[in-house]
Each structure stands twice: as structure tokens, then as C-alpha cells.
Amino acid sequence: MTTIAPLIAVAAAGIVAGALANRAIDRVQxxxxQPDSHPRCRCQVGPPFPIAFVDTLLNRGTCARCGRRQLLRPLAVELSTAALFVVLTVRLVSLDLLPALPAYWYFATVAVALTVIDIDCKRLPNFLVLPSYPAVFALLALAAAVLDDWPALLRAAVGAIALFGFYLALALVHPAGMGLGDVKLAGVVGAVLAFVSYGAFVLGALLAFVFAAVAGAVLLITRRALVGTTIPFGPYMIAAALVGVVAAEPLGRAYLSWRTGS
Known part of the structure; x- marks a missing residue:
């Protein structure tokens, strides 16, 4: 993408997708x-206009019902989704994986919704996770057909099975440390990572535990959690997956350059 116009269109699509993510978040809350209205007003959940970004522009960040400041979460969700759409688009285009964009846009939308829900409600709802399997694999299969790259689809299947099996084993060995929601999400994460490459798969799988360990240490140091406190793992899985998709190749090149001294 050599001009800014396509990226503006992608960002606009991300804002609309973020509005759909907000609907899923509101449903779970x-x-x-757990109503998600502004603490200083008693207005109902959700902006009068279905897209928070547009509603914010129309009402200058104030609630149309009571005039007080609007809740920032719906706007943040839409902007975060838009940013992910742009970043994923730029990265996948650079990898010659343009036909796979719909699969990764879908994953980004679900990922943002699941992140907020897991942080707020400590759950990864089935109505978002389970349909992601047929949706992601259908979109990846379409991409594989367009690219004539069926080995990539096979990698996605292997990645889904491998990561699902690994998380299931962890849940069986230590049920208190790994929820079934994390296990079910693992297959989707494994698929989107492995479709890019096995290197992305390995990086994304490992980074989830690194991110969780660092966050846990920070929470302990700041005394916001105690030893044994359960923290939602889904957001770390999602963050690691996105880093794996976007950064696996440049990080791999940087590591090889460092090892060879070139």
C-alpha cells in the first residue's frame, strides 16, 4: 500500500468492526x-449512535442524554480495532498474504472483544470463541486457494491442534492455572500464528507465558495481587499472537544478524 487512502479505508472498517466488538462486550457485561455506564451518570449502556467514534464526534465526547462525559471504553475499543486492522494490513501485504486479511481482521475483532471481556468478567465466552474455528479456517482456506498455498493451511491446522493439545494438557495437570476458555481459544491462536509460519507460531506460543510472567511480577511488586491470585490469561495469549503475526520475521532476522555479527 503506497498511498494513505487505502489505510484510511481499512481504519474505517476497523472502527465498524470495533462497534461490533462493543456489542459483544455489552452483551457479556x-x-x-456488570453494567458499563459512566460512574457519574445513570444512562443506559451504549451511545445513542451505534458507532462510538461517530457518536463522540457528533456530541464532542459528552453523553447526549445527560451532558456528562461519555464512557471511554467503547471509543477505545473501536480505535484499538482500527489500529490493529491497519497494522495487520501493512504487515500481511509485506508478506504477500493479502488474501488472508479477512481472517486476520476477523481475529483482531474477536481478540479485542475477548481481551476486554476477560479482563472485566474473567471469562472467554463460547459465543465468540467457538464460531471462530469455522470462520477462521474458512477464511484461511479461501486465502490458501487464492495463493495456491495449501501447505500454509496445513500449518494452520497443525498449529491449532498442537496449541490446543498443549493448553489442554496444562489444564489437566493444573486446572487452577489454566481455564477451559483458554484451552478453547488456543486452537484459534495456533491457527492464525502457524498460517504465517512456524516461526510465528513458536514465538506467539512462548510470548504468552513471558507476558503473563512479567505482568504477574509487576502486580506482585505493586501489591495489586498476591501469590496464587488468578489473573486472566486470554489477553496475554492474544497479545502474543498479534506480536507473533506482526513481528516474528523481523525479530528472526534481527536475531540471525546478531548471531552472525552482520
Whole structure:
């Protein structure tokens, strides 16, 4: 992409996808009796306009019902999704994987929703995770057909099975440390990582535990958690997957350059 116009269109698509992610987040928060309205007003969840970004522009960041400042979460979700759409687009185009973009846009949208839900409600709902298997594999299969790269689809299947099996084994060995929601999400994460490369798969799989360990240490040091406190693991899986997709190749080149001294 040599001009800014296509990226603006991609960002706009990301904002719309983020609005859909907000609907999923609101659904779970209603089901778990965790309303997400502004603490200083009693307005109902959600902006009057279905897209928070547009609603913010129209109402200058204030609630159309009471005039107080709007909740920032819906806007942050949409902007985060838009940013991921742009970053993934630029990266996949550079990897000659343009036909795979719909699969990774879908994953980014679900990933943002799951991150917020897992942090707020400590769960990874089935209505988001389970449909991601057929959706992601259908979109990756379409990409493989366009690219005539069926080994990439085979890698995705191997990655999904391998990471799902690994997380299932961890959950069976230590149920308190690994939830079944994490196990179910692992297959989707493994697929999107391995479709890019096995290097991305390995990096994304390992980084999830590195991110969780660093975050756990920070929480202990700042006394925001105690030893044995359970923290949601889904956000670290998702963050690691996105880093693996975007950064595996440049990080690999940097490592080889460092080892060879060139």
C-alpha cells in the first residue's frame, strides 16, 4: 500500500468492526450483571449512535442524554480495532498474504472483544470463541486457494491442534492455572500464528507465558495481587499472537544478524 487512502479505508472498517466488538462486550457485561455506564451518570449502556467514534464526534465526547462525559471504553475499543486492522494490513501485504486479511481482521475483532471481556468478567465466552474455528479456517482456506498455498493451511491446522493439545494438557495437570476458555481459544491462536509460519507460531506460543510472567511480577511488586491470585490469561495469549503475526520475521532476522555479527 503506497498511498494513505487505502489505510484510511481499512481504519474505517476497523472502527465498524470495533462497534461490533462493543456489542459483544455489552452483551457479556449485561449477562454478568456488570453494567458499563459512566460512574457519574445513570444512562443506559451504549451511545445513542451505534458507532462510538461517530457518536463522540457528533456530541464532542459528552453523553447526549445527560451532558456528562461519555464512557471511554467503547471509543477505545473501536480505535484499538482500527489500529490493529491497519497494522495487520501493512504487515500481511509485506508478506504477500493479502488474501488472508479477512481472517486476520476477523481475529483482531474477536481478540479485542475477548481481551476486554476477560479482563472485566474473567471469562472467554463460547459465543465468540467457538464460531471462530469455522470462520477462521474458512477464511484461511479461501486465502490458501487464492495463493495456491495449501501447505500454509496445513500449518494452520497443525498449529491449532498442537496449541490446543498443549493448553489442554496444562489444564489437566493444573486446572487452577489454566481455564477451559483458554484451552478453547488456543486452537484459534495456533491457527492464525502457524498460517504465517512456524516461526510465528513458536514465538506467539512462548510470548504468552513471558507476558503473563512479567505482568504477574509487576502486580506482585505493586501489591495489586498476591501469590496464587488468578489473573486472566486470554489477553496475554492474544497479545502474543498479534506480536507473533506482526513481528516474528523481523525479530528472526534481527536475531540471525546478531548471531552472525552482520
Amino acid at each position: 449485561r449477562e454478568t450483571a
